Amino acid sequence: MSQSVQMKSGDMSQSGPDGHYTSTPPSYGYDADRAEEQRRHHDILPFIDDSPSSSPHLSSKSRSSRDTLSSGSMESSKSTECDLEKGLEMRKWVLSGILASEETYLSHLEALLLPMKPLKAAATTSQPVLTVAQIETIFFKVPELYEIHKEFYDGLLPRVQQWSHHQRVGDLFQKMASQLGVYRAFVDNYELAVETAEKCCQANAQFSEISENLKVRSPKDGKDTTAKNSLEALLYKPVDRVTRSTLVLHDLLKHTPTSHPDHPLLQDALRISQNFLSSINEESAPRRQSMMVKKGENRQLLKDSFMVELVEGARKLRHVFLFSDLLLCTKLKKQIGGKSQQYDSKWYIPLTELTFQSPEDLEPLTVPQVPDEELDSIKVKISHLRSELQREKRANKGSKVIDRLRKKLSEQESLLLLMSPSMPLRLYHKNGKSYAFLMSSDYERAEWREVLKEQQKKCIKTPSLSSMELQMLTSSCIKLQTVHHIPLSINREDDECPGLSGFLNVIVHSACGLKQSLSESFSSSPNLYCTLEVDSFGFFSNKAKTRVYRYTTEPKWNEEFEIDLEGSQTLRLLCYEKCYNKTKQNKDDGESTDRIMGKGQLPLDPQILQGKDWQRTVIPMNGIEVKLSMKFTSREFSLKRMPSRKPMGVFGVKLSTVTKRERSKVPYIVRQCVEEIERRGMEEVGIYRVSGVATDIQALKTAFDTNNKDVSVMMSEMDVNAIAGTLKLYFRELPEPLFTDELYPNFAGGITLTDSVAKESCMLNLLLSLPEPNLVTFLFLLDHLKRVAEKESVNKMSLHNLATVFGPTLLRPSEKDSKIPANPTQPISMGDSWSQEVMSQVQVLLYFLQLETIPTPDSKRQSILFSTEV
Numbered sequence: 001m002s003q004s005v006q007m008k009s010g011d012m013s014q015s016g017p018d019g020h021y022t023s024t025p026p027s028y029g030y031d032a033d034r035a036e037e038q039r040r041h042h043d044i045l046p047f048i049d050d051s052p053s054s055s056p057h058l059s060s061k062s063r064s065s066r067d068t069l070s071s072g073s074m075e076s077s078k079s080t081e082c083d084l085e086k087g088l089e090m091r092k093w094v095l096s097g098i099l100a101s102e103e104t105y106l107s108h109l110e111a112l113l114l115p116m117k118p119l120k121a122a123a124t125t126s127q128p129v130l131t132v133a134q135i136e137t138i139f140f141k142v143p144e145l146y147e148i149h150k151e152f153y154d155g156l157l158p159r160v161q162q163w164s165h166h167q168r169v170g171d172l173f174q175k176m177a178s179q180l181g182v183y184r185a186f187v188d189n190y191e192l193a194v195e196t197a198e199k200c201c202q203a204n205a206q207f208s209e210i211s212e213n214l215k216v217r218s219p220k221d222g223k224d225t226t227a228k229n230s231l232e233a234l235l236y237k238p239v240d241r242v243t244r245s246t247l248v249l250h251d252l253l254k255h256t257p258t259s260h261p262d263h264p265l266l267q268d269a270l271r272i273s274q275n276f277l278s279s280i281n282e283e284s285a286p287r288r289q290s291m292m293v294k295k296g297e298n299r300q301l302l303k304d305s306f307m308v309e310l311v312e313g314a315r316k317l318r319h320v321f322l323f324s325d326l327l328l329c330t331k332l333k334k335q336i337g338g339k340s341q342q343y344d345s346k347w348y349i350p351l352t353e354l355t356f357q358s359p360e361d362l363e364p365l366t367v368p369q370v371p372d373e374e375l376d377s378i379k380v381k382i383s384h385l386r387s388e389l390q391r392e393k394r395a396n397k398g399s400k401v402i403d404r405l406r407k408k409l410s411e412q413e414s415l416l417l418l419m420s421p422s423m424p425l426r427l428y429h430k431n432g433k434s435y436a437f438l439m440s441s442d443y444e445r446a447e448w449r450e451v452l453k454e455q456q457k458k459c460i461k462t463p464s465l466s467s468m469e470l471q472m473l474t475s476s477c478i479k480l481q482t483v484h485h486i487p488l489s490i491n492r493e494d495d496e497c498p499g500l501s502g503f504l505n506v507i508v509h510s511a512c513g514l515k516q517s518l519s520e521s522f523s524s525s526p527n528l529y530c531t532l533e534v535d536s537f538g539f540f541s542n543k544a545k546t547r548v549y550r551y552t553t554e555p556k557w558n559e560e561f562e563i564d565l566e567g568s569q570t571l572r573l574l575c576y577e578k579c580y581n582k583t584k585q586n587k588d589d590g591e592s593t594d595r596i597m598g599k600g601q602l603p604l605d606p607q608i609l610q611g612k613d614w615q616r617t618v619i620p621m622n623g624i625e626v627k628l629s630m631k632f633t634s635r636e637f638s639l640k641r642m643p644s645r646k647p648m649g650v651f652g653v654k655l656s657t658v659t660k661r662e663r664s665k666v667p668y669i670v671r672q673c674v675e676e677i678e679r680r681g682m683e684e685v686g687i688y689r690v691s692g693v694a695t696d697i698q699a700l701k702t703a704f705d706t707n708n709k710d711v712s713v714m715m716s717e718m719d720v721n722a723i724a725g726t727l728k729l730y731f732r733e734l735p736e737p738l739f740t741d742e743l744y745p746n747f748a749g750g751i752t753l754t755d756s757v758a759k760e761s762c763m764l765n766l767l768l769s770l771p772e773p774n775l776v777t778f779l780f781l782l783d784h785l786k787r788v789a790e791k792e793s794v795n796k797m798s799l800h801n802l803a804t805v806f807g808p809t810l811l812r813p814s815e816k817d818s819k820i821p822a823n824p825t826q827p828i829s830m831g832d833s834w835s836q837e838v839m840s841q842v843q844v845l846l847y848f849l850q851l852e853t854i855p856t857p858d859s860k861r862q863s864i865l866f867s868t869e870v
Contacts, residue, residue, distance in 0.1 A: 088165040091255040095160050095169060098248055102153045104218075108237045109146040111216040111229060112139065119210075129207050130200055137196045138231075141186040144300075145238055148179050170265025173249065177269035180276045181301035181480035183242045188479050190239055197231055245273045261620040264600060272482055279484045299473075300324045301480045303451055308421050309346075310436040313368055315418050317486075319343065320437070321477055324455060325462045326350045327427070329435070330474055345474040352461045353430045354452065365426060365436055370419040372800035373846075378416045379537055380839050385409040413538075414486060420539045425449065441533055441540040443572050446596045499535075499567035500604050502634040505694065506532060507560045507614075508546050509627040511575060514553040514597070525551040527578040528597070530626065532691075534604075536566040544691040547719060548578045560694035562725075565604070565632075572601040573619050573626055598624040604632075649705035652733045659773040666773075666780045669704045672712065673727040674784045681720035682787070683794045688805045692722030700726040731809045738774050738810045739844075747811065751843045763847060764855065778810070782848060789849070799849045800842075807842035 116139050123132045130138075155172045201208040211231035218225045249270040256263050303322040308315050309329065321328040330343040389405045421438035425445045428434045439445045465473065508530055532544040543563045549555035575598045598621035608615060609632040616629045650658050650669050658667045681687050696718050703711040704726075715723055731738060739747055746766050753759040768775065785806065789799045848854070 088255070088257070091165075091252065092160070092163050094251050094255055095156070098252070099153070099156055099160055102149060102156070105237065105241060106146065106149055106153060107217045108229075108234055109142060109149065111214045112142050112231075112234050113146060115210050115214065116142070119207075129204060129210075134196055134200055137189070138193050138200070138235075140189040140193055141182055142238075144182050145186065148176065148182060152176050168262050170262035170269070173252070173269040174265045177245075177272040177276075178302050179300050180242070180245075180272065180482065183238065184276070184479050185476070186238050187242065190235065193235055194232060197235070243277065246270060246277060249273060259618040259620070259625075261623065261625070264602075264620060275482055275484070279481075299326075301482070302455060303448075304477075304481050304483050306417070306483060306486050308418055308438040310365070310367065310424070310438055313366070315368070315438065317414070317418055318346065318437075319477070319481070319483075321480070322451065322455070323473075325352075325459045326465075327354060327452070328473065328477070330477060341478055343474050343477050345470055347435070348465070348470065349427065349429050349435075350462055350464070351452070351456050351459045354456065355428045355430060356426070356449065356453075358426065358428060358434070365424050367422050367424055367438065369422060372798055372804070375416065375419060376800070376804075376839065376842070378412055378419070380836065381412045382409065382416065382537065383836060383839075385412060416537060416539075417486060420537075427452075441542070441572070442531075442574060442596065443533060443540060443599055443601070446574070446599055499569045500565045500606060500609070500632060500634070501567055502565055502632060504534070504563045504565050504568075504571070504604070504609075505560060505631045505633070506544070506563060506571070507629040508532070508557045508573075509629065510554070510556040510558070511624060511626045512554060513624045514555075526553065526597070527551065527580070528555045529576055529578060530557070531574050531576065532561065532563060533572040533574070534563055534565060534568040535570050536568055540570075540572060542686060542690065545721070547693075561691040562694050562697075563691055569604055570601055571604055571630075572599065573621075573628070574599045575621070575624060575626065598622050598626075600626070651701055651705055651730060652735060654735055655738070655773050655777065656771060659777075665776040667730075667777065669730055670727065670777060670781065672715065673723050673730075674781070676712075676715045676723050677720060677727075678784065678787065681724065682791045684720050685794075685796050687720065687788060687795050687797055688724045688728065689797065689801060690721050692719060692725030694725075696722035697725045697729060701729065704730075728805070728809055731806070736814060737812055738770075738778055740770060740774065741813050743769060744811060744813045747844050748837075748840050751840060751847060759847075763844075767848065767854070779854065781806075781810075782854075785849060800846055803842045803846035803849055807845040808838050811841040811844055 116135065119130055119135050120132070122129050123135060152172055152175075156169060159167050159169055159172075197211060201211055212228075214229050214231055214234055215226040216229050216234070218227055249266060253263070253266050253270060256266060301321060301323055305320055307318050307320050309318045310316075316331070319330050319332055321330065326348050328348040329346045331346055333342045333344055385405055385408055389402065389409060392402050392405060421440040423439045423442065423445055425437045425439055425448060426434060427437075437448075439448075511528070511530075514526070514528070527548050527550050529548045530546045531542050533540040533542050544561035546557045546559050549557060574596055576594045577597050579594055600619035600621035602617065602619055609630065612631070614629045614631045616627070619626045619628060650667060655667065659665060662668055664671075677687065684690075700711070700714065700718070700722065702708075703714055708714070737744065743766055747763070750759060750762040750766060753762060767778075770778065785802045786799070788795065788797055789802060792798050
């Protein structure tokens with residue numbers, strides 16, 4: 001089947017010689033004369049990328065069009081404004097075409113439904129034309145499809161009639177995409193429906209006459225006329241319709257600016273549609289037994305996802321399905337002997353009986369934490385396997401070798417998926433039972449809570465399912481699912497972007513639209529802040545937090561952050577209302593007193609970010625818009641240590657030069673930062689991991705470099721994360737690492753020794769071989785980091801977390817000794833030797849952090865170590 005939308009002659013909006021469009025909207029109608037040809041080719045569906053975690057990949061033409069319409073540049077020219085205006089006008093014509101095609105499609109479905117009622121009535125008489133079973137097979141899911149599209153049409157029509165460039169329609173398309181499960185059931189049953197119809201035509205002349213003369217209303221030119229269509233041609237309409245769903249969304253996205261609130265909703269709808277179509281591509285073998293319980297024929301699948309459930313303290317991988325009336329938790333059975341996938345039902349809750357409110361006597365949830373070392377060990381294995389897999393592919397080795405590596409990689413990634421999440425989402429059944437899922441970020445948790453609460457408002461009480469009905473519903477999940485794979489990198493295409501590694505500078509400018517978005521549950525003059533999350537190895541973590549902007553619905557943060565990226569593909573932003581009144585805490589999650597007001601995300605596109613200029617963008621989220629600017633520095637540039645060229649100052653100056661000038665054993669900057677953090681930052685969640693405001697860090701850097709006498713006053717007034725960031729920046733900009741270039745290879749080799757006695761001897765001798773300023777400064781910092789880790793229960797920073805942050809900062813060698821690729825055009829992925837080198841640096845620091853004491857072999861060293869003069 002051609003991937004381009006077929007236009008009827010005369011209906012397509014034509015581009016004139018001046019490049020302007022004529023007033024006729026594009027038609028998304030379907031040529032009845034081509035139905036038979038299309039039916040014969042309906043198995044050849046367009047291949048669509050089915051990576052559930054990836055953003056839709058638009059064609060280069062679509063992307064360039066979208067980029068032209070984007071409000072991404074800092075300064076917009078008149079021509080850009082003109083293009084934007086034309087694009088927004090074109091958006092109206094695209095929607096007008098969609099509306100016209102919906103009307104035609106509804107008339108096709110009406111024509112199918114027209115004989116259904118009399119046939120059903122006749123089925124209960126002494127002279128039936130068809131049996132009830134035959135009718136239900138032939139017209140399977142047609143009434144549901146009609147209701148879905150009638151609701152969509154009724155929602156879209158008034159919006160197009162009352163058109164403005166700010167008009168939103170994305171929610172309608174997103175809802176339509178979420179109901180594709182009904183099309184899944186229809187497509188599964190399609191061949192059986194056609195086969196049954198053909199047999200019935202041969203056996204019953206009356207039905208044959210009916211099936212060849214179905215009347216389709218054609219409301220063209222305002223005149224109601226009818227045309228004859230065959231039952232077979234009309235049954236193909238939904239199959240044809242669903243294969244074109246992505247094309248319609250592509251066209252609409254092409255003319256929707258990235259700054260428009262509809263853009264993320266349409267992207268999401270396109271992603272769902274692509275995943276749905278690609279799943280049909282994969283399953284070429286005909287699938288049967290399309291079952292739905294009778295009571296639940298109107299039941300629709302709204303959302304499904306692989307999630308980690310906590311069961312009696314153990315982590316279990318589940319596939320969770322949210323239907324319009326219930327939440328079903330299933331387990332994917334292991335495939336044996338080439339059998340198709342199947343699910344086992346674990347439990348379900350009717351939405352009318354689900355609550356987020358915990359019973360008073362319920363025990364607090366204890367989440368078993370997997371040691372960070374164990375997670376890092378899995379990541380190292382994943383990195384090795386990815387590198388090995390790429391080498392084998394380049395060497396064109398046999399498929400057996402590649403299959404073996406893929407299997408090992410899948411096992412390790414599945415293990416990481418199971419072990420990583422630790423943020424609980426608790427659900428309660430009104431009968432007293434409770435269930436807990438673990439999420440990797442507040443973003444997913446809020447997403448699930450929102451969709452569950454929204455659906456609860458709409459659904460009515462449904463009767464409990466019998467064991468047979470539950471089994472039938474669970475069986476239908478294989479056909480209805482929209483997420484077909486555990487979200488692993490093994491599912492992605494080989495040439496897909498491995499993500500960005502380096503530093504992303506983000507300026508959070510301001511937010512607008514909050515006044516209109518405030519509900520009764522929020523304060524009319526809220527205290528607002530934002531957090532930034534990025535992914536690494538598929539899991540998101542909080543990387544930065546703005547200050548709280550008090551008593552306003554128009555916050556202007558204008559704060560810059562530097563975020564470390566490790567194979568990252570997506571930036572997420574969450575907007576919170578800070579709650580200072582502990583008595584009004586949010587009991588829904590029992591974890592946080594702050595409430596999410598909005599959330600949004602955008603893909604980190606290397607093509608857009610590879611320039612050196614700042615890229616301005618907007619993240620829309622439910623009526624709220626947050627303005628950002630971004631600039632990316634790749635790993636090969638951001639990790640360079642520059643040789644010392646400054647005679648004065650402290651940043652970028654040799655450690656020995658600074659301590660000699662100051663007549664101290666530990667640089668003043670290190671002592672001041674440590675003192676301030678120990679005074680008020682020891683209980684700060686994510687201290688040293690969460691980015692500080694870049695402008696504050698630069699101000700402190702200047703103050704220390706110019707020997708500003710008021711630096712201690714400045715520090716006392718700054719956010720403690722900025723002080724932590726200043727300390728990290730000082731060590732990062734040293735011309736030679738604290739562990740020295742000369743000794744670094746020996747440290748990296750010593751940590752790999754397996755004999756514990758030999759390792760301790762080697763590592764301690766190396767440590768005590770460091771120059772005196774380096775050794776004393778390191779021991780001073782080491783004691784501080786141990787004290788930080790003692791508050792882990794509050795600040796969430798373990799020894800391993802601290803080693804991850806400081807390891808590369810303290811050990812990373814100068815460029816001449818590093819394994820970092822020198823070629824700046826070569827992107828660094830997590831599978832390169834660089835990632836193993838970083839892991840090694842983390843392990844070296846962790847080793848010293850875990851040692852209870854550092855023994856000193858002679859009195860000379862002892863006098864250095866235990867001197868009170870710093």
